[in-house]
Amino acid sequence: MVFYFSDQPEKPAPSDLDALPPCTIFMWDRHYSDWRGVPLDELSAPANGWTRLNQFGDGEVILFQKQGQCAATPGNTAFTQ
DSSP: OEEEOSSSOOOOOOSOGGGSOTTOEEEEETTTTTTTTOOHHHHHOGGGTEEEEEEETTTTEEEEEEOSBOOOOTTOOOOBO
16 A cells, blocks of 8 residues: 655545554655645654655655565565564
């Protein structure tokens, strides 16, 4: 599951990050995510279960993945972070 916020059509902001399944990839964007209800502090706090994967443009965009057991999908194997 991937969420990204921009001026393009998107999925609605998740109301509860804890409810998202393990291995969800979240693309946080400095210009949109905070005002859409997903503050960087919430994703960055170690106790909240998100791992920072990478960042681009001096932190303009940051990729996070929710920790936990990932479900196997066709062509992919399950893994644990």
